[in-house]
Amino acid sequence: MSDWPDWFQEALRQRFYQLELASEQQAPSSPEDKNLFTQMEQFKINQNEDIQRLLSEWEEAIGYQLSQDKQSIYMEGVKDGIRLILPVMHSTNIL
Template sequence: MSNWPDWFQEALRQRFYQLELASEQQASCSSEDNNLFTQMNQFKTDQNEDIQRLLSEWEEAIGDQLSQDKQSIYMEGVKDGIQLLLPVIHSTNIR
């Protein structure tokens, strides 16, 4: 990476720093999520079959939405990467 412009290296450092912070925040919520998941399963078990089915459908819908959100975040990351690389690629083609 030593041949890359300073601004590019700094942009990468900042981006990885942001990702690291987001990852740490997500990890701290992980135990809370596990606790809620356990409570939800217990609640669902205590319900009749119709309510269990509705709750399962709801969980599936939420899971689908989360998958779509994660895919959207991934695509934004790809776009960020392309925006960072394009100026570097164009500058090396000009030389």
């Protein structure tokens, strides 16, 4: 994607963030997810402050990595879509 203009890459990034936020707001939490969250919070409460801080940092790092993974998958999907649509557009003289 490095050969795409910066403004285009930024537009894709912003769209990804919009979709990710919408997905998080609309996604129903499963009982398993709620249970896991509750268990993790209970576990953190029972730890000393240093461990709580480390666990929070770990959660933040995992969240960031998951976001990066999702963004990479999104960008690959955009590239795949462009690769698929360009031949069609060229063959029908749309460009």
